Amino acid sequence: MTATERPVASPCVSICALDDDDICTGCQRTVEEITRWSRMTNDERRKVLGLCHERAKASGLVWMLPTKSNN
Template sequence: MSHSERRVASPCVNICALDDEDICIGCQRTAAEITRWNWLDDEERRTVLARCHERARASGQLL
């Protein structure tokens, strides 16, 4: 990766609290996804972000 390329950024919004299913109410990542985030490559990060989006949609957080 060159210096001009950036890694896929964390979806953290500093609302860090897990619900009963161990999913963060702020970013919609699971506890395991949060823990592993720094070791994921960009493709894996995009996959996690897609799952977060689907979780947010399913929970009614997205219109």
């Protein structure tokens, strides 16, 4: 991370509950990803956000995904 680069924000949405696979139902992070977040580099955080996106798609949580215009 450069001196001018801001930290990648946490995806936490304050809905903190783990499913049977120990994935947070709010942010889609694993317990390990949540606990390590503050020590991750921005590149690591971006990778985790991508994994969260994939988990949200796989579980049908489309409300978490950015919308695209169909124009």
